[in-house]
Amino acid sequence: RWLCVVGGWDGSRRVATVAALDTERGAWEAWSAAPGSRPPAGLSSHTCTRVSDRELRVAGREGGTRTQRRYGSVYTLRLDPGARTYSYKEEGCHTASRSGHCAALLQTPGPRPGHQLLLFGGCNSAEPEVAGHWSHGKLGEEPPAAPHLREQLARLVSTGQGSRQGPRGLRHHSCSVVGPFAVLFGGETLTRARGTICNDLYIYDTRRSPPSWFHFPCADQGLKRVGHRTCLWNDQLYLVGGFGEDGRTPCPQVCILDLFI
Known part of the structure; x- marks a missing residue:
């Protein structure tokens, strides 16, 4: 409500x-x-x-x-x-000094189930940081959401090469949790002097320990976003709001994440 x-x-x-x-x-x-x-x-x-x-x-x-x-x-x-x-x-x-970061509440990988709140980005570090941990049973279990999108993401990461290191110096990006995946999109990178607004898709896969990062660049320059949000609804991931490539022009479009595998 x-x-x-x-x-x-x-x-x-x-x-x-x-x-x-x-x-x-x-x-x-x-x-x-x-x-x-x-x-x-x-x-x-x-x-x-x-x-x-x-x-x-x-x-x-x-x-x-x-x-x-x-x-x-x-x-x-x-x-x-x-x-x-x-x-x-x-x-x-x-935690480290972060601004414009994102947070994801994810199940803990490994033999001890539970949940942890991870912070991504907002500083020069590429490492996620734990901002809370809950043991098994402390949080109410919710039914799995977005089964079709979860299957698509699993197929997508199976085509990529995983890495232990995530994006460095990313801020004002979006993050949505889809089952065992944290899906990050766009944002502003602190590692470049020009072309700082991004349209890259990053997937943090927690199904195995240690978790892996997967990076998928986007060819559509019109999808560069900063200060936007993604939201999960009816087995779809929606991209809403934010500023475009120049970091100043508001984007009125609402987009749906389509994965061509």
């Missing part, structure tokens, strides 16, 4: 407040901080990942108007829809 917006830049400063769209009424509401909440000073270019119906995991650099911490912080954000309140709790772990 609720679509929540957490933190961001309001035009003059970073904020950490929560606003929620009530999809039944079609109206936005500004929720209030619950007593005991310890919110960050402000957040922008952060991630917010649903862990359960009432719990989110927020990862990013805390900061005010002009300054930010030199490292990333991790927060658990609990929601109370009945009271229209929220509560922040800072976790004990810190």
